[in-house]
Amino acid sequence: MTQNSLGATPVNRYESATAWHDVDDYFARHLTPEDPALVAARQSGAETTMPNAEVAPNQGALLGLLAQVVGARRVLEFGTLAGYSTIWLARAVGDHGRVVTLELEEQNAEVARKNFERADLMDRIDVLVGPAGDSAQRLIAEQAEPFDLVFIDADKPSNPAYLAAALQLTESGAVIVIDNVVRNGAVAQVDSDDPRVQGVQAVTRDIAAHPGLDATAIQTVGVKGWDGLIIARRR
Ligand code: DHB
Ligand code: MG
Numbered sequence: 762m763t764q765n766s767l768g769a770t771p772v773n774r775y776e777s778a779t780a781w782h783d784v785d786d787y788f789a790r791h792l793t794p795e796d797p798a799l800v801a802a803r804q805s806g807a808e809t810t811m812p813n814a815e816v817a818p819n820q821g822a823l824l825g826l827l828a829q830v831v832g833a834r835r836v837l838e839f840g841t842l843a844g845y846s847t848i849w850l851a852r853a854v855g856d857h858g859r860v861v862t863l864e865l866e867e868q869n870a871e872v873a874r875k876n877f878e879r880a881d882l883m884d885r886i887d888v889l890v891g892p893a894g895d896s897a898q899r900l901i902a903e904q905a906e907p908f909d910l911v912f913i914d915a916d917k918p919s920n921p922a923y924l925a926a927a928l929q930l931t932e933s934g935a936v937i938v939i940d941n942v943v944r945n946g947a948v949a950q951v952d953s954d955d956p957r958v959q960g961v962q963a964v965t966r967d968i969a970a971h972p973g974l975d976a977t978a979i980q981t982v983g984v985k986g987w988d989g990l991i992i993a994r995r996r
Contacts, residue, residue, distance in 0.1 A: 770992065777985075778986070785887040785983035793822035798880035799848060805876060809869045814842055816914070816986045821849035824912060824938065827992070828853035831936050833909035838862040839893045839923045840915030840940075844873030844886075844901055849880045861888045861900070861908070863893035863915065872881065894919060897926035908933045914940040915966075917957035920964035928971075928995075935995045939964060943980050943989035968993055 778795055780813070816824070828836055828850055834857065836850045841864035851860045863956050864870045870890045877883045889896040893915045911927040913920060920939060927937050942948060942965070946959045955993065968976045968991065977991035 775980070776930075780984040781986075784986055785819060785922050787892040793818045796991075798876070799845065801879055802843050802848055802876040804843045805872050808872050809842045810866050811842055811869075815845035815947075816849075819983065820940075820981070820985070820990075821846050823990075824854035827938065828910050829935055831859045831934070832908050834858045835906060835908045835938075836860045836910045836912065837897075837908040837927065838914065838932060839927075840864070840896070840913070841872055841888060842869050843872045844876045846912060846914065847858065847886060848876065848880050848882060850910075854885065855884070858885055860888060861889060861905075862977070863891075865887050865890075865892055865915070872967040885980075894922050894926065897923065897930065898926075901926065901929050905930060907935070909935055911935065911937045913937065914939070916960075916961040917941060918959040921967050923952045924964050924967055931995055933995050937991075937993045938959065939991040942978055942991050943987060945987050965991070 775785045788863050788950045803815060806812055816928065824846055833854055836846055836854055838850065838860060839910055840860040841847055847860055847862045854860060864873065869892050873888055874883070877886050908930050911931060913923045913927065917925065924937065931937070942961045943960065944958055947953055947955060948961050950958065954958060973996050974993045975996060976991060980987070980989040
């Protein structure tokens with residue numbers, strides 16, 4: 762066994778992925794327990810076109826906390842799937858809040874609607890079905906009331922287009938969160954030919970070049986493997 766930088770032998774004998782899961786489970790049990798509606802939403806992810814892509818419980822709770830810190834009343838989500846993160850966000854905006862969530866596939870939207878009904882949240886969530894970019898353009902054309910928080914978690918090659926739309930649908934103080942920006946470290950491969958990685962790299966460049974955005978990126982490990990989030994805020 763190798764020694765760490767302090768010269769001590771690490772006591773942790775876990776394989777790292779096992780330890781990540783155990784720690785996620787520990788905090789999920791203690792800090793971010795799922796009620797039956799969230800458990801059902803997570804399990805129904807299996808019926809979507811992308812099983813197991815929903816955020817982890819601690820990530821859902823982070824989204825909810827961010828929405829509360831911002832005092833968000835209106836949230837826009839790119840990528841619904843079974844609506845797991847949508848439930849965390851819809852609970853955070855409260856009775857008078859609204860979440861608009863954009864989903865490509867009617868099959869997934871149907872699963873999500875059932876989850877929102879089970880969670881008694883249908884009255885504060887709009888599911889817009891179709892390509893998320895098209896739905897966002899419709900919101901722009903309709904001059905939708907600005908959103909306070911945007912969660913971008915749909916097809917990764919479209920991240921730059923979703924950021925551009927988010928910037929048209931928000932004002933000063935709004936927070937924009939982007940999921941899956943690390944992808945097992947692939948984001949740092951400058952010559953990656955994976956269009957999903959390129960989508961993350963392009964949106965990172967766009968954020969960096971935007972004078973009105975403060976942003977950071979946080980790597981995460983856990984039940985979703987090694988990944989991460991960008992968190993940006995409009996000045
Ligand atoms: C993938 C997409 C996600 O949104 C996610 O959270 C995990 C994986 C994917 O494209 O593989
Ligand atoms: Mg994701």
